[in-house]
Amino acid sequence: MILQLDSIVKKKGKNSILHGVSVQIPQSSFFVLMGPTGSGKTTLLRVAGLMDKPDSGSIVFQGKPVPGNRRELLKTRRKMAIMFQNPVMFRGTVRSNIAWGLGIRGVSGREAAIRIDKALELVGLGDFAERNASTLSGGELRRAALARVLVLEPDLLIMDEPTTSLHPSFKTDLLRRIKEIHAETGSTFLIATHDFTDALAAGTEGAVLRNGLIEQTGSLNDILFSPKNRFMASFTGMRNIYPVEFSGSEAELGGLKVKHTGERTGHGFLAVPPEVIVVSLTETVTSERNRFAGRVKAVERKGTNWDVTVEVSGVEFIAAVTTGALSEIAVSPGSLVHISFKASAVHLF
Amino acid sequence: MKAKEVVLRSHNGYIALFAKVIFRFNQNEWSCKVMKKTAAVFFFMLLFVLSGCGEVPPPVQSAEPAEVTEIGPDNGTVDPIPGEQRLRVATTTSLYDTGLWGYLEPMFEDEYGIELDVLYAGTGKALDWGMRGDVDVITVHSRSQEEQFVADGYGVERVPFAYNYFLIVGPASDPAGIAGMQPEEAFTALMQNGTASFVSRGDGSGTHSKEKAIWAAAGFDYEADVRTAGDWYVEGGSGMGPTLVMANEMQAYTLSDIGTFLAYQGDLDIVPVVDQGSILLNVYSVIQVQSSTSPELAAAMVSFLTRDDVQNLIGSYGVNAYGRQLFTPCAGQDY
Amino acid sequence: MSYLAEALSIAMSMILTGDQVVYSIAFRTLLIASASTVASALLFVPLGCLLHFGRFRGKQAAVGFIQTMYSVPTVFVGMLVFLFISRSGPLGGMGILFTPWAIILGEIVLIAPIVTGLTISALQSTGEGLADTAFTLGAGPARVALKVLSEAKYAVLTSVIMGFGRAISEVGVAIMVGGNISGYTRTLTTAIALGVGRGETASSLALGLILLFLAMIVSIAVNLIQHGARR
Numbered sequence: 015m016i017l018q019l020d021s022i023v024k025k026k027g028k029n030s031i032l033h034g035v036s037v038q039i040p041q042s043s044f045f046v047l048m049g050p051t052g053s054g055k056t057t058l059l060r061v062a063g064l065m066d067k068p069d070s071g072s073i074v075f076q077g078k079p080v081p082g083n084r085r086e087l088l089k090t091r092r093k094m095a096i097m098f099q100n101p102v103m104f105r106g107t108v109r110s111n112i113a114w115g116l117g118i119r120g121v122s123g124r125e126a127a128i129r130i131d132k133a134l135e136l137v138g139l140g141d142f143a144e145r146n147a148s149t150l151s152g153g154e155l156r157r158a159a160l161a162r163v164l165v166l167e168p169d170l171l172i173m174d175e176p177t178t179s180l181h182p183s184f185k186t187d188l189l190r191r192i193k194e195i196h197a198e199t200g201s202t203f204l205i206a207t208h209d210f211t212d213a214l215a216a217g218t219e220g221a222v223l224r225n226g227l228i229e230q231t232g233s234l235n236d237i238l239f240s241p242k243n244r245f246m247a248s249f250t251g252m253r254n255i256y257p258v259e260f261s262g263s264e265a266e267l268g269g270l271k272v273k274h275t276g277e278r279t280g281h282g283f284l285a286v287p288p289e290v291i292v293v294s295l296t297e298t299v300t301s302e303r304n305r306f307a308g309r310v311k312a313v314e315r316k317g318t319n320w321d322v323t324v325e326v327s328g329v330e331f332i333a334a335v336t337t338g339a340l341s342e343i344a345v346s347p348g349s350l351v352h353i354s355f356k357a358s359a360v361h362l363f
Numbered sequence: 364m365k366a367k368e369v370v371l372r373s374h375n376g377y378i379a380l381f382a383k384v385i386f387r388f389n390q391n392e393w394s395c396k397v398m399k400k401t402a403a404v405f406f407f408m409l410l411f412v413l414s415g416c417g418e419v420p421p422p423v424q425s426a427e428p429a430e431v432t433e434i435g436p437d438n439g440t441v442d443p444i445p446g447e448q449r450l451r452v453a454t455t456t457s458l459y460d461t462g463l464w465g466y467l468e469p470m471f472e473d474e475y476g477i478e479l480d481v482l483y484a485g486t487g488k489a490l491d492w493g494m495r496g497d498v499d500v501i502t503v504h505s506r507s508q509e510e511q512f513v514a515d516g517y518g519v520e521r522v523p524f525a526y527n528y529f530l531i532v533g534p535a536s537d538p539a540g541i542a543g544m545q546p547e548e549a550f551t552a553l554m555q556n557g558t559a560s561f562v563s564r565g566d567g568s569g570t571h572s573k574e575k576a577i578w579a580a581a582g583f584d585y586e587a588d589v590r591t592a593g594d595w596y597v598e599g600g601s602g603m604g605p606t607l608v609m610a611n612e613m614q615a616y617t618l619s620d621i622g623t624f625l626a627y628q629g630d631l632d633i634v635p636v637v638d639q640g641s642i643l644l645n646v647y648s649v650i651q652v653q654s655s656t657s658p659e660l661a662a663a664m665v666s667f668l669t670r671d672d673v674q675n676l677i678g679s680y681g682v683n684a685y686g687r688q689l690f691t692p693c694a695g696q697d698y
Numbered sequence: 699m700s701y702l703a704e705a706l707s708i709a710m711s712m713i714l715t716g717d718q719v720v721y722s723i724a725f726r727t728l729l730i731a732s733a734s735t736v737a738s739a740l741l742f743v744p745l746g747c748l749l750h751f752g753r754f755r756g757k758q759a760a761v762g763f764i765q766t767m768y769s770v771p772t773v774f775v776g777m778l779v780f781l782f783i784s785r786s787g788p789l790g791g792m793g794i795l796f797t798p799w800a801i802i803l804g805e806i807v808l809i810a811p812i813v814t815g816l817t818i819s820a821l822q823s824t825g826e827g828l829a830d831t832a833f834t835l836g837a838g839p840a841r842v843a844l845k846v847l848s849e850a851k852y853a854v855l856t857s858v859i860m861g862f863g864r865a866i867s868e869v870g871v872a873i874m875v876g877g878n879i880s881g882y883t884r885t886l887t888t889a890i891a892l893g894v895g896r897g898e899t900a901s902s903l904a905l906g907l908i909l910l911f912l913a914m915i916v917s918i919a920v921n922l923i924q925h926g927a928r929r
Contacts, residue, residue, distance in 0.1 A: 063834060088838050096834035102827035105849055114845075115835035166836065449882075451796060460896065465880075480796060482877040496785035497795050605895035630897050654785070656793070 015074075016041045016170055016202045017062060022071035024057050031057045033226040034071070039170075039204055044196050044216055046234065047206040049223035050249070055206040056099075056174055058223060062204060063096045063172045076169065092119065095168040099175040101159030103147035108139065111147050112162045119166070133165035136195055153184040157191075164195065172204045189216055222246060253332050254286040260362075268329045273303045274360040282362060290359035291333035293322055294352050295343050302354035306331075310349045313340070324353050449478045450660045453498040455569050456602030458647060459483035461622035461689055463680055470676075471667055477660065483602065487567025493517055496654035499661040502668075504569035504620075504647045518650040523698040524668045525677050525690040526646040529573055530624055531637035532607070533559075533616035541616075546640040547581040553616065554583065558595055560615035564606055565598030569645070574618045577642055607631060620645050622689040625681060646698040647690070669694035701899070709903035720901070724908050727885040730798055731866035734805035738813045738865075739858045741806070746817025746854075747843050751829070761818055767811035772870030779804040780874050796877040801885070804871035809861035816857030820850040852927030856920050863916040867909065886912075 017039040024032040031054045039045045039062075049055050060066045061073070064080060064087065073080045075094075081087050095115070104111050109130060116126045134140050137157040142150070150158055156176065163171060176192065177185040193216035196203050205217070221231035230242045237246070248255065258265040260278035265271070272284065297305065308326035315321075320335045322345065331353055335343075345351055454464060464481045472479050484492070486503040493501045494517045501518070503509060512518045531541070531549055539559040541549035553561055564571040575585050583589055589596060597615065599606045603623040610617040611631045624635070649668050651661040667673055674692035681689035712720050749760060781787050783795045783803070794800045824846055832845040847854065869887035876883035878892060886909045893902035 065830070065833060084838075088836070092836040094834075095836070098827060098830065098834075100827065102825060102831045104828075104831075104845070118835070118837055118841055162835065449797075478882070480877065480879045480882055482796060482879060494786075496790075601895060604897075608895065608897045627897070656785075 015039060016076055017204070018072075018074040019058075019062060020072045020074075022058070022061055022068045022073075024054075024061055024066065024068050026057075031226055032061070032068070035223070035226070035228055036071075037221050037228055037231055039202060040219055042200050042202055043219045044193070044203045045205070046217035046220035047204065047223060048220060048237075048249070049206075049208065049229075051208055053223045054226045055208070055223055059096070059172055059174050059204070059206050063094055064091050065096070092166075093168055094170040094172060095163035095166050096172040097159050097163045097174070097176065099178060101155060101162075103150070103155065103158065106147060107143065108134070108145050108147050108150070108158050108161075109143040111158065112165050115162060115166045129165050129167075130161075133161040136164060136198075137161045137191060153180060153188070156180065156188060160188075160192070164199075167199070168201060170202045170204060174206045175208070176205060178207070178209070192216060222249060224249075253288055254291075255283055256285070256329065258282060258284050263357075265360075265362075269327045270306060270329055272360060273357040274362060275358045276362045278362060285361040286331065286355055287359060287361070288321065288332050288334035290355045291331055292354050293324065293333050293335055293339075293343060293345070294354070295345070295349075297352045298354075300354055301356070303357045304360070305352065305354045307350070307352050310345045310347050310351055312347055313345065322351075324351055326353065448657070448660075449480050450475075450500070450657055450664065451480045451482060451498040452500045452502065452664065453482045453484060453489035453492045454502045455486050455489060455504055455647075456483050456604065457504070457568070457570055457620045457623045458502060460602060460604035461620075461626045461681070463622070463677070463690070466680060467668075467673070467676070470673075471664065474667075475660065475663060485564065485566040485568030485602070486570075486572065490517075493650070493652045496652065496656075499652055499655035499657050500649060500664045501652060502647060502649045504645055505572040506646060506648075508569075508572065509648050509650060512650065517653055519653055519662075520665075521648050521650055522665055522669060522694070523646050523648045523696070524674070524694045525692050526644060526698055527621045527688075527690050528638065529570070529618055529620055529643040529645050530635045531616060532610070532619055532624060532631075532633045533636045534614045535632070535634050537636055539616070542636045543639075544637055546577050546637055546642050549637045550577055550581045550583070553595075554581075554588070554592060556595075557593055560595045560597055560610075560613050562597045562599050562606055562610040562613065562615050562617040564603070564618075565600050566602075568603075570603060570618060570620060573643075573645065577618070580642055607633070622681070625685040625687070625689055628685070644698075646693070705899040705903050708900035709907060712901065712904040713907060717904070720904050720908070722881075723884055723886055723889050723905065724912075726798070727866060727887070727909075728912070730801050730872075730885060731805065731862055734802045734809065734865045735858060735862040737802070738806050738809050738861055742810050742813040743817050743847075743854060743858070746814045747821065747847060749814065750818045750821040751839075751843055751846075761815070764811045764815040764818070768815060770808070770811065772808060772868045773874065774870075775804060775808045776871040776874030779807060779871065783875065795875060796879060796883065798876065798883055800875040801872050801883060804875045805865040805868065808868060808871055809864050812864060813857055813861045816860060817854050820853030820857055821846055823853060824850045852923050855923055859916055859920050859923070863913060866916070867913055 015038045019038075020036050022032050022035045023030060035054075035058060037047075037058075047055050047058065057066070061068050064073070064075075075090060081090060104114060112130045112133060113122075113126055116122065116129065121129070130143070131140075134143055137160050139154065139157050139161060142154065142158065147155075147158065160173075160176070173192075177188055180188065192203070192205075196216070217234045219232065220234045220237050222229040222237060224245060230237055230246055256267050258267045258272070258281075260266075260276075260280055260282050262279070263275065263277060264273055265278075265282070265284055267284070272286075274284065292300070292302065297307070306326040308324045308331070310322060311325045311330065312323040313320060314323075316334070319337065320340050322333045322335050322340070324331050324333060333353060343351070452464075458464065459481065460483075468479050468481060482489075482492070482498060486505045486508060489498070489501050489503050490508060490512055492498045493512065494515075502524075506521075509518070509521045513521050531546060533539075533541070539553050539556040541552045544552065553559060563574055578585050578589050590598070597609075597613070599609050601609065603619060604627055606617055607619055607624065607627050608630075609615075611633050614633070616636070617633075621638075624631075649665050651658070651665050655661045668677075674694055677690050678688060678692045681687070749757065749764075779800065780795065783789045783792060783800055785793070785795070794803065828849055829842050829846050832842045837845060867887060869891055872878070872883070872885050872888045873891065876885070876888065878884050878888040884892075886905050890902050890905045890909065893899075893905065
């Protein structure tokens with residue numbers, strides 16, 4: 015673990031922003047901190063980056079508690095670098111901006127020049143060295159800010175919403191670069207975002223923050239595909255979430271009985287990921303224990319795939335269907351179809 | 364960090380303290396207590412800087428004679444901030460405005476090799492400076508105030524050295540018809556007239572004291588009767604020269620010493636209307652300030668003004684320019 | 699009108715022929731105002747930084763107070779300084795009353811609020827993220843302050859120059875603590891005040907024109923700096 019935060023409480027005036035957050039960031043991971051706006055992500059990043067002192071709780075960096083002594087603290091801080099959501103450039107050229115952090119660490123001259131050029135190459139701004147920083151466009155600015163922190167070769171690189179408010183094509187491009195740089199440098203990256211698709215693109219581990227508390231933490235696969243509760247599910251974009259009455263290994267949903275692999279009674283929720291629902295024209299014999307017949311209500315594009323909404327006895331299921339699969343079944347609103355999904359794919363809350 | 368360590372270890376306590384404060388501030392830990400410390404440091408730094416002022420060696424004076432221009436008495440030096448030992452004389456504005464000091468200043472400076480600073484203010488203010496010890500010598504013209512000043516221990520001795528007379532000046536058309544009257548009568552006439560304006564110095568100066576004395580002699584209570592008399596009575600608050608200019612603008616009457624009036628006559632339309640009367644006697648005295656930091660020089664100034672040759676110069680001052688004496692020397696006489 | 703025109707022509711000839719007394723007064727005024735401004739800048743730009751970066755209770759009140767002192771009447775400052783440095787006052791031992799140092803001190807006090815307050819404004823105008831950015835690139839607190847200061851340097855310079863403008867054109871302090879001693883503490887402003895009162899139009903005009911010229915230079919300097927800052 016490169017960074018361990020334990021029971022961090024941070025207040026702003028009388029209000030608590032973080033109510034006791036504990037999170038562990040593994041060495042060399044690409045850790046994504048997710049959460050809706052206002053959940054305290056930025057506050058947590060600032061505490062993790064040693065910018066703000068928490069009101070209580072402890073921080074352990076590289077196995078040692080964060081020092082109180084000013085000189086030691088500065089040394090520790092210099093092993094990290096933070097890039098903010100809307101980065102601010104200093105007056106002067108891109109080169110002078112990037113050189114500044116090196117300058118205060120005593121790196122100048124040829125060594126600095128080499129590192130600066132390398133950083134510019136990494137972010138794809140090789141020709142921008144002598145440009146005036148105030149003339150950069152949004153995407154260029156982000157990349158320059160990225161170079162400015164990369165050049166410092168920090169052990170921990172923290173970024174707050176690096177892709178937010180960027181045009182989608184820039185978003186993908188920047189994310190790709192960040193992923194490549196992570197792979198190449200081996201530093202630990204800690205990214206905050208409210209868009210989980212960023213996490214999908216590049217992350218390895220993550221945590222979800224909600225109202226100042228960690229909802230779930232662990233590998234991204236766990237978070238995204240095994241959400242712990244309804245909030246998590248809706249946050250990660252899972253759909254087909256229903257209130258049900260559990261009884262043993264079945265759940266009653268409207269008039270339907272949905273089989274699952276858990277053991278529960280009473281009220282609760284279950285969710286069926288759209289990706290696991292198979293839509294077919296005939297009732298096929300498969301291993302899926304949940305099989306229903308219904309009518310197609312809508313067929314809509316979703317990105318490069320399709321959402322097929324099927325109504326079964328008053329309950330709507332959205333199935334994710336690839337273009338290829340869709341052309342095979344060629345359904346349209348009103349078509350009669352069969353849907354099926356594995357009991358083991360059903361999530362319970 | 365090396366420079367910082369050097370500064371922090373410096374022997375000058377102020378610098379070290381200042382540096383500690385500067386390097387200590389941190390975005391998260393600034394507190395009320397530390398800010399107070401900083402404020403204290405700043406205050407002390409300011410005093411530190413200022414206390415050094417007195418010891419800074421002054422630049423060398425370069426004496427160059429210059430033409431005397433209208434910008435008041437000038438001793439001719441053009442060096443912006445000259446150095447050397449200085450003697451401060453507070454003089455009344457009427458004396459200053461006659462230009463007599465501009466005449467005497469270079470003489471004294473050459474003889475004693477020092478710089479003379481001539482400050483001008485109304486008599487009351489000059490006496491105040493004397494009481495505070497901010498000036499070394501005062502030359503004013505209000506006998507009762509001067510005697511009180513010496514009696515209170517602020518002055519060494521009252522030494523009269525010259526006299527002249529006051530005049531009541533006013534518009535040539537003399538709207539209040541006071542020409543040729545005795546001063547007390549003239550004031551009474553002004554009070555009864557009630558429309559022709561009179562500009563008073565209103566500043567506690569010797570001239571103002573004289574004016575008040577005339578009102579009293581005419582039977583008026585200054586506070587109750589004169590100051591409330593009406594819009595025609597204007598309290599100017601300026602020196603003698605500026606008061607004459609004001610009266611000129613307003614075509615009003617005013618009380619002036621003859622010296623200043625003659626010095627300004629060329630630019631004025633107002634003329635003397637009352638110039639007879641023993642109450643108009645105007646005696647200038649020089650007093651060495653008891654708490655002066657240069658007592659020998661101050662005493663020297665007193666003897667300078669009462670010396671025969673200087674007395675003669677004072678007596679002949681202005682005769683060529685204005686056709687008559689501005690001052691009658693009177694050192695050693697009881698005035 | 700004709701006497702004004704005549705006075706004007708005498709004034710112009712005084713300026714153009716380099717009348718020694720006039721220029722001596724002008725140079726003295728420049729020296730005093732510059733000394734005050736430099737001292738003020740050295741003392742109060744750092745104070746502005748401290749106030750801007752510090753966090754303490756009553757910070758708002760302190761900054762507000764400084765801003766209300768921008769237009770403190772000069773005669774008030776003059777009176778205060780006079781009482782302090784008079785021989786019978788607490789700092790009387792320094793013996794600087796009626797010397798140019800008194801005027802310098804008075805002007806330092808006078809323009810302190812302007813220099814401090816405008817420095818704070820200048821630092822504030824750099825925006826929130828700047829200090830954070832410097833901090834997160836690994837700068838210690840002193841470095842952060844210096845960086846923000848350097849980013850705001852044009853605005854800070856402007857504030858210093860505005861201080862100079864106020865120092866050079868004030869008369870209340872100079873007369874009260876300087877005494878308007880000819881050849882020693884007579885400045886452009888005090889000489890004009892004296893001259894006008896005595897009806898000496900020509901020399902007052904000459905001095906006034908020079909003063910106006912200097913004030914214009916201040917104005918132009920501020921404009922140039924702000925133009926340079928925009929680049």
